[in-house]
Amino acid sequence: MKNHRSNRTPRPERPASALPADSLAFSLSRAAELVEAVRAGANLTDAFEAMLARHAEWPDATRGAVRDLAWGTLRDYGRGDAVLRQLLHKPLPEAIHALLLVALHRLETRPEQAHTVVNQAVEAAAAMMAPLKGVVNGVLRNRQRNAAELDAELDADQSAYYRHPSWWVERLRASFPQGWEAALAAGNERPPMGLRVNHLRGSVDAYASELDAAGFAHRRLGNDALVLAKPVAVAALPGFAEGRVSVQDGGAQWAARWLDLAPGQRVLDACAAPGGKSAHILETAAVELLSLELDAVRSRRIVDNFARLGLTGEVRTADCRERAKWWDGRPFDRILADVPCSASGVARRHPDIKWLRRADDIPRFAAQQAEILDALWPTLAPGGKLLYVTCSVFVEENARQVERFCARHADALRLEIDGRPECQLLPGADHDGFYYALLAKRA
CATH class of the missing domain: 3.30.70.1170 (Sun protein; domain 3)
Structure with a gap:
């Protein structure tokens, strides 16, 4: 896959076919369009929302089927991609390659529907590129006929077995010797x-x-x-x-509690969109809250969330690193620094992340996080507290980031969180993956 570009404009969809909108073939073909877009570097959520905007007439069942197929295919991409490397002898057009990935995912998750899945995938191929429907049929039949042999080969392939990139697997194995396999397995499931x-x-x-x-x-x-x-x-x-x-998510709901809020405090949520944690802060205590967000569209989502919940807080569009553009000089008693990160802890919600992210992206995120922390620290009042949060499971963005920050700032004091020096939540049945560290500024 090409590298991730979250602001990439989704490509125009292919002309609508004559496939019945309530058929599996239709859902397979539409999900394949999304997978194809992600393989070209698009953001999955953006591509799906653009597709829905073009098809307001789709019933909920169709929307749900397309979404489930696309998200599931990308969660399992490491396995599907490995299968095609074994079965394809020459490259296929991207549209057909993506269709095969979706059909292989459906075969793996619904083996009792194998006959229907193959037939409907062939129907989809006929509507998309008729000369290649025989290739689609042949690949899927070969997958069925050679299942035992192929599965043995897949189980020996680390990325195919764990359905994560190998560099991702190795990072987790090194950081969490006792929990890495469970975290990877949870990352392949539907989120709670x-x-x-x-x-x-x-x-x-x-x-x-x-x-x-x-x-x-x-x-x-x-x-x-x-x-x-x-x-x-x-x-x-x-x-x-x-x-x-x-x-x-349940893991995200610790933030307001661990900020140690009290009425009358001046609080900053420095990277606030879509506003869930900001709203939780206002629901928890009568504080004076400023929510910052770099993107104007995402800032509007915070405002909309506040309106639905009956909350009042100031929302501004600004880069939190550029203090002169948003800070009035009055210090904050509490700061929530829920910084941009690899989002490796929430990849099951955004499975394109697993395959578009690269190992060398992690140092870049860490550098950005360090800039944000250094920019926010002067705005914290002496005796105030800053809660550092990521939705990452990589130590470079988490424990090591906080260690480096404390080494740079002699007035930073690590505080325990529920008796622990920090809290790393790995993805599981109850919550996604998050990291929390609480810092106080010495008076």
């Missing part, structure tokens, strides 16, 4: 759906009872996050439109 109850509009206990009444099984985490046993449509959540609940 976490809920955050708006404490200004109701209690967690009361909302949990509403979920029970609606038949939505759930479990409660130690930070009061509610995790649904099965994801549901946001519109089905009791009180969502009224701002009584938000969708937020």
Whole structure:
């Protein structure tokens, strides 16, 4: 794959075919367009949103089917790509290559539907590039006939076995000798759906009872996050439109608690979009909050989130590293530095990250994070606290970043988080991967 460019404009889709919109062939072909776009360097979410904007007439079932196929294919890309390296003797057009990846994913996850999957993939190929429908049929049949031999070869291929790039696997193995395989396995699963109850509009206990009444099984985490046993449509959540609940990963919901908030404090959320943590701060304590975001469109999402939840906070579009453009000189009592990172802890939500990210991207993220920390530190009041957060599982962005920062700033004091010097959450059944470190400025 080409390297990741999150602002890449999704390519125009191919002309609509005559495939029935409710057919598996249609969903396979549309998902293949998304996979093809990602292989060319596009952001998966952006490409999908652009596709939906062009097809407002699609029913929810079609949208869901296309999304599930595209996201699942990219979670399993390491395996599908390895299969095609074994079965293809010469390159195919990108559209057909992507279709085969989607069909292989469907075969692997729905083996009981093998006959239907192959037939529908051939139908999709016929609508896309008719002369190559025989190639699609042959590749998929070969995958079935040679399953045992191919699976043995795939299990010997590290990237295919773990469904992550080899450099990613090696980094986790070195950093987490006891937890790396479980973290990789979790990174290939569908992510959990976490809920955050708006404490200004109701209690967690009361909302949990509403979920029970609606038949939505759930479990409660130690930070009061509610995790649904099965994801549901946001519109089905009791009180969502009224701002009584938000969708937020359980691991992200530690931030407001660990900031040690109190009424009247002046608080900065330095990299705030889409606004979940900012909103949680305002739901937790009556503070004076400034939320910064570099991108104007993403800043608008923060404003919209505040409006739905009935919250009031200042939102500004600015680069937090350029203090002269946004800081009025008044120090902050608390700073949330949820910095840009590799997003390696949330890759199951954004599976294109696994395959578009490169090992040499990590030092670049670390350099940017160091710039942000150094720029924010002067704005923190003596005795104030800064919570450093990433959604990464790589130590270069996490523990080592904080160690280097403390070495540069003699007035920085590491504080424990629930009795630990830092907190690294790895992806699991309850939450995504996050890193937290709490720093105080010596008075």
